[in-house]
Amino acid sequence: MKLFKKPIFVSISPNAQADDVWLALKLIFCPWRWKEGKCVGKFEKMLEDYLDDNVKIPPSPPLQKGGGGDLDFKKGKGVVLFESGRTALYAILQALGVSRGDEVLVQAFTCTAAVNPILWVGAKPVYVDVIDGEYNMSPDDLRKKITPRCRAIIMQYTFGFPAQIDKILGIAKQNNLFVIEDCAHSLGAEYNNQKLGTFGDAAIFSFGRSKVISAVFGGAAFSKNPELARKIREIQQKWQYPSCRWILQQLFHPIYLAIAKPLYNFLNIGKIMIILGKKLGLISVMVYSVEKSGGKPPFGPAKMPNALACLGINQAKKLEKFNEHRREVVGVYKQKLISLLERGDVKIPPNPPLQKGGGKSDNLQKEGGSIFLNFPIQVKNFGIRWKLIGEAKKRGIFLESWPAKDKKVVGPDNVNLEKLYYQESSCPNAERAAQTSINLPTSPNTSVRDAERVIGFLKEYFINK
Ligand SMILES: Cc1ncc(COP(=O)(O)O)c(C=O)c1O
DSSP, X not given: OOTTSOOEESSSSOSOOHHHHHHHHHHHTOGGGSSSSTHHHHHHHXXXXXXXXXXXOOOOOOOOTTSSOOHHHHHSSSEEEEXXXXXXXXXXXXXXXXXXXXXXXXXXXXXXXXXXXXXXXXXEEEEEOBOTTSSSBOHHHHHHHOOTTEEEEEEEOGGGOOOOHHHHHHHHHHTTOEEEEEOTTOTTOEETTEETTSSSSEEEEEOOTTSSSOOSSOEEEEXXXXXXXXXXXXXXXXXXXXXXXXXXXHHHXXXXXXXXXXXXXXXXXXXXXXXXXXXXXXXXXXXXXXGGGTOOOTTOSOBOOHHHHHHHHHHHTTHXXXXXXXXXXXXXXXXXXXXXXXXXXXXXXXXXXXXXXXOSSHHHHHTTTOOOSSEEEEOSOHHHHHHHHHHXXXXXXXXXXXXXXXXXXXXXXXXXXXXXXXXXXXXXXXXXXXXHEEEEOOSTTOOHHHHHHHHHHHHHHHHHO
């Protein structure tokens, strides 16, 4: 491995650019802006305007006496910000009245962060399989898994691919179930010219470090139903801001990673820095170990602090550019992977159907509204995946498997599936995908040349193996 060759990452701080690092540095020196400030209301309004683009949101009801309202509420009617997407989901489930004895349908091939909030309200997750060769919920399996105790469906858009929305909404209606869209991977993606997040009763978004845009940590709940939005707001208002120490830890993250990433390959200095940084608490981990068996993370539930909203706004301004870039990189993968597809070495997800009504960009239209947070390929078995990721690493290409390296259908690694109520073999397609899929990078920091390097490696691996 060449010492100075630029490392290519899928998810290590993939969106942070010089202006984001600079902003984080400035915010570190303004502690009075960490918790309260104007950015939260501004970010809420920005997201709401973006989602409201083609959906008319009914006007909010008058603010109620004694609670539920402050200035932010008037500014951002349907969007409510939290310190993470998992907390946004927790608030939505509470606002919908989901509680002990209820069940919530959620797809396998997901993250604990999408499942734990179900446990936190005392309900039980029921896992639905994904469509074979794809990454989103199978409507056929959904029908089979519904029980009289089910109250809601979490409709996930894995890697920014729209799910079979019409079918899932139809099933929800027939069975009187709430639909919560999990848009943690899909800010900006569309279905029939309508933004994902605007189809169900409510939606969550994540601004975690490896999401579409990043505030290191952060999440939003959205509902176009004013009554539900008001309830979510009331719940959020009862929660505090995270501690100053936690906020500082998040602000330090892009700065620390900006130093560690270029040194990742250089005598492993960067890698050691990241491991040490996490161990010493200089930077945060994405999922805390208590969460791997259903517990709550130490920082929440909490509101989004102002400093993280400032980071979120800076990234949100670049959202369209980021997503267009992701589609361009995927165009390179699709074009250059053809020989490996023909040989049967790898599989890629099928092209989603063309959108109705014409998308806003040609590429968005062509790609069926997807935004490709990552680009997943599937290889023939777990052994090949394991070897391939190892060989790539030697060349400074850090490919990843999501949701977990260890084949589990709920990630990250070492999750206790029993505690999360997953029954082995209950979702065979998801289990296969969890063993054989590999994510190729698409992030704003992945250049077209990087994508070509990834393809070059894959061809070398499969053709010379
Ligand atoms: C599918 C999915 N849903 C929800 C979440 C929760 O997001 P957050 O990390 O902001 O809590 C994540 C992220 O980890 C996710 O991958």
